[in-house]
Amino acid sequence: MTDGRSSAGSPEEPAEGPIIRDKRRIDPQTGEVRDQTAEGSSPVTDDETQPPEDETAAAQPAADVPEPETASPTSEEAVAPADTDVAGALQDELLRERAAFHNYRELMKRERPKDREQAIGTVVESLLPVLDDIYLAEQHGDLKDSPFEKIAVKLETTLGKHGVQRFGEVGEAFDPQHHEALMHIEAEVPEGSEGTTVVQVMQPGYRVGERVVRPARVAVADPQ
Structure with a gap:
């Protein structure tokens, strides 16, 4: 019968259980550097000292990668x-x-003449008393050969240059747009008159272009 202990401790058969190898370079008991080639320790290979390739690649900065060129937009x-x-x-x-x-x-081109006529008409309205006195002096013969005759002529000539016209004559057909009938009398009318006719002018009328400043104040009569 064979002894179990002697058989277990036989150098021919390996002992059962885990095998532990101390690979520390410094001996914990003596503090000296161990010989890596000694039995029970294996030399440190390049694979153990070098970090893995993936870790090395991760540690290195990435190379500059050129960005893809984008096509420049056309003019459209x-x-x-x-x-x-x-x-x-x-x-x-x-x-x-x-x-x-x-x-x-x-619009300004069309309205400019009207504005001009209105401005001149305002001036004529202020001169109506003077113009009426000149007209009466002419009718009575007081202006002829007088010192004021030339002044009256110059005034009427100047007004005429600005488009001022005097109207209202005996024998004209009555026109309510240009005449103001102050009296309607029985009198002879010029031969050939068919309607109401001006037989007397008390105050002449004045107009600037198409604008009537004042109608002629007259007396009218109907044909018999």
Whole structure:
């Protein structure tokens, strides 16, 4: 019968259990550097001293990778739709402003003569008493060969240059737009008159262009 202990401790058979190898370079008991080639320790290989390739690659900074070139937009693509809409709106507004200015200029051309006539008519209205005195002096013969004759002529000539006209003569057909009938009398009318006719002028009328400053104040009569 064989002894179990002697068989277990036999050098021919390996002992059962885990095998522990001390690979520390410094001996914990003596503090000296161990010989890596000694039995029970294995030399440190390059694989053990070098970090893994993936860790080395991760530690190194990434190389500059050129960014992909982007195609530059063409001239048609560079113009955004929003910019096109704004430009169109501004152009439409400019055309409207030009049309409005043109209409205003044409209106001023039509209204300018009327404004001028109105301004001259205001001056004539202020001179009506003087003009009436000159007319009466002419009718009575007091102005002829007098010192004021030339002054009266110059005044009427100057007013005529600005479009002022005197109207109202005996024998004219009565026109309510140009005559103001102060009296309706029985009198002979010029031969050939068919309607109400002016037979006497008390105050002549004045107009500037088409604007009547004052109608002629007259006496009228009907044909018999």
